[in-house]
Amino acid sequence: MRAWPDLYIPQLHSRFQVPELALFNTAAQKVETLPKKSHYRMYVCGITPYDATHLGHAATYLTFDLINRFLRATGARVDFVQNITDIDDPLLERAHRDGVDWKDLAQSQVDLFMGDMTDLHIIPPKDYIGVVEAMPLVVDAVQKLRDAGTTYEVGSDIYYRVHSDSEFGERSHYSQEKMLEIFAERGGDPKKPGKEDPLDALVWLSQRGGEPGWPSPFGAGRPGWHIECCAIALHYLSPDANDEYAIDIQGGGSDLVFPHHEMSAAQSRSINSQKFARSYVHAGMIGLDGEKMSKSLGNLVFVSKLISSGVNPAAIRWALMGHPYAADLMWTGSLLAQASVDIDRLQLNLARMEVAPTDDVITEVIAALSQNLDTPRALAAIKRWMESTESGATGGVAGELSRALDTLLGIAL
Numbered sequence: 001m002r003a004w005p006d007l008y009i010p011q012l013h014s015r016f017q018v019p020e021l022a023l024f025n026t027a028a029q030k031v032e033t034l035p036k037k038s039h040y041r042m043y044v045c046g047i048t049p050y051d052a053t054h055l056g057h058a059a060t061y062l063t064f065d066l067i068n069r070f071l072r073a074t075g076a077r078v079d080f081v082q083n084i085t086d087i088d089d090p091l092l093e094r095a096h097r098d099g100v101d102w103k104d105l106a107q108s109q110v111d112l113f114m115g116d117m118t119d120l121h122i123i124p125p126k127d128y129i130g131v132v133e134a135m136p137l138v139v140d141a142v143q144k145l146r147d148a149g150t151t152y153e154v155g156s157d158i159y160y161r162v163h164s165d166s167e168f169g170e171r172s173h174y175s176q177e178k179m180l181e182i183f184a185e186r187g188g189d190p191k192k193p194g195k196e197d198p199l200d201a202l203v204w205l206s207q208r209g210g211e212p213g214w215p216s217p218f219g220a221g222r223p224g225w226h227i228e229c230c231a232i233a234l235h236y237l238s239p240d241a242n243d244e245y246a247i248d249i250q251g252g253g254s255d256l257v258f259p260h261h262e263m264s265a266a267q268s269r270s271i272n273s274q275k276f277a278r279s280y281v282h283a284g285m286i287g288l289d290g291e292k293m294s295k296s297l298g299n300l301v302f303v304s305k306l307i308s309s310g311v312n313p314a315a316i317r318w319a320l321m322g323h324p325y326a327a328d329l330m331w332t333g334s335l336l337a338q339a340s341v342d343i344d345r346l347q348l349n350l351a352r353m354e355v356a357p358t359d360d361v362i363t364e365v366i367a368a369l370s371q372n373l374d375t376p377r378a379l380a381a382i383k384r385w386m387e388s389t390e391s392g393a394t395g396g397v398a399g400e401l402s403r404a405l406d407t408l409l410g411i412a413l
Contacts, residue, residue, distance in 0.1 A: 016404075021070050023067070
């Protein structure tokens with residue numbers, strides 16, 4: 001599937017030194033510095049297209065856009081791949097509820113999502129891959145798991161033995177009890193009769209009456225959630241066989257730590273023996289009125305509706321960047337209102353003929369981002385620069401700061 005249009009990203013002046021990037025690695029449970037490389041591979045889990053794009057999506061994809069921008073600013077090549085879960089139970093259920101074809105629902109939501117990503121100034125992935133179009137890859141991945149002896153059948157469905165991976169559990173660090181609880185909440189079936197282990201993951205669901213299915217050597221059906229991302233990432237990111245890790249960064253929201261990222265990593269190791277990701281990076285959840293913002297609760301704030309009401313997309317980015325990316329955020333209208341004021345103020349200051357010195361603020365933004373994407377610190381530096389400019393300080397180059405904010409923060413004014 002073709003992604004949204006590419007963006008022009010200005011280059012920083014060579015006098016600005018961009019250091020290595022440190023990020024909180026969920027698997028290591030600490031902030032780690034990514035090794036300096038000329039080529040990074042990043043996989044970010046995409047949407048299930050039936051309610052797009054809400055602020056939870058925006059916060060997640062903004063986080064990995066900032067990582068992408070920073071790594072590019074070091075001069076590195078970043079191969080960024082993202083999937084679309086365009087066949088899944090929630091999608092089929094929504095289509096049935098609304099009386100529409102599931103394929104039409106998925107396409108309409110993908111189109112809306114891509115428009116929102118364009119408006120939010122998110123760099124598109126190198127490959128934007130729907131599960132349906134990748135079905136031959138997924139079938140092949142399931143077959144490799146079968147050939148490796150890591151699967152078994154329950155009726156005509158195929159399950160993956162999670163303990164085939166000796167490191168199972170080491171990315172999430174959850175107890176068995178917590179794993180079972182979350183697995184049941186997030187699409188798992190721990191109580192299904194016939195399973196060898198309650199946590200064993202479905203990799204192929206045999207076709208049920210009235211549901212879509214695809215041919216395979218092991219019968220018509222459709223894949224489980226985790227093997228989809230595993231297959232797409234391993235194919236489109238072309239891991240270096242000499243590296244200990246297949247990819248550098250596995251990303252998504254914190255609700256994907258378990259079971260999704262744990263299971264995907266385990267299945268990947270069973271296919272190609274490499275550890276899946278060097279770093280597991282997760283964005284916090286967005287809440288509204290004291291509750292997590294989610295499809296099931298029906299309390300979503302949609303990006304497209306905000307923009308159609310006149311909100312500057314840069315203000316949405318700014319509001320989300322005012323909070324640490326990995327922490328949960330309770331969204332309020334006042335956050336967006338203040339962000340809109342800040343963006344208008346920034347635009348006015350960048351339009352001045354004389355502005356405060358700009359080298360120091362650019363250097364501070366770079367330093368802040370290098371330390372686990374400390375966007376609140378970066379925005380605070382920009383606000384201090386605005387105060388200095390408004391106080392009459394001179395000696396800066398507004399155009400250079402404007403380009404740097406576009407390059408590093410995706411704020412294009």
